[in-house]
Amino acid sequence: MKKTIGILGAGKLGTVLGQLALKAGYQVLIAGSGDPAKIALTVxxxxxxxxxxSAAAVAAQAELIVLALPLGKYQTLDPKQLANKLVVDAMNYWWEVDGKETKLNDARTSSSELVQAYLKNSTVVKAFNHMGYHDLYDETRPSGAKGRKAIAFVGNDKQGLGRVAVLIDALGFDPYYAGELKQGIRLEPGSPVFGANVSLAELKKLVAAFVESPRGREVLRARGGEI
Incomplete structure (x- = not known):
């Protein structure tokens, strides 16, 4: 039986991840905002x-849920529908879309920690946010292939992390565990990793380089010298 992935968000990132998942043999369920009929032709x-x-139907039927919507809309999600689900946070803060919402870009916390606090009965893992959707579509390669690119992921739950690592590999990328959920700030806009379309070895270097970046220094000051 095919494993089922649910995607909340039918924009460019959501549809690309859906395409990759279909190619990898997954069953894909996707929801946009509102009536499913609005995205039927796109799908x-x-x-x-x-x-x-609908979002409710996707949440009920999928084993794993990917959040591919604007970060500012995370509180429109229904925590009850996503309870006891593995939730992959692929969202980023964009002030042009989300407004100048300081909470979403607070150096004291990662955006995924905000999502986890809101979805308190879900298991949140951050992944698929740092590579552009066009690169995700173009760069997928089988395991062991020359030139394969890497995707970083972070989280606190060992079982959930393992499942996301399997998904990343299945979709055509080398998975790189970059730490607990709070380390998701290393993957957000403003970090050396953001926009990275690189190998596993290079991705490790970029994650480590965060502390020397302007955003990294800002985070260190806000967090009392620790990340």
Missing amino acids: EVLLPGAGAL
């Missing part, structure tokens, strides 16, 4: 074989 064209459903 038919870009994701043949996937299901366009």
Whole structure:
């Protein structure tokens, strides 16, 4: 039986992740905002074989849920629907979309920690946020292939991290565990990792380089010298 992935967000990132998941043999369910009929044509064209459903239906039927919506909309999610689910946070803060919301860009916490605090009965893992959707689509390669790129992920739950590592590999990238959920700030906009389309070895260097970056120094000051 195929494993089922649910994607909340039918924009560019959501549809690309859906395409990669379909190619990897997963069943894909996807929801946009509101009536599923609004994304039916998009799904038919870009994701043949996937299901366009309501957010509630996706949450009920999928084993793993990817959040591919604007970060500022995370509080529109229903925590009860996502309770006891593995949730992959692929969201980023963009002030042009989310507004100048300081809480979403607070150096004292990662955005994924905010999501986890809101979805307190879910297991949140940060992944698929630092590589552009176009690179995700173009760079997928089988395990062991020359030139394979890497995706960083962070989280606190060992079992959930293992499942996300398997997903990253299945979608065509080398998984790199970059620490606990609070380390997700190393993957956010403003970090050396953000936008990275690089090998596993290079990705490790970029994650480590965060502390020397302007954003890293800001975070160190806000957190009393620790990340």
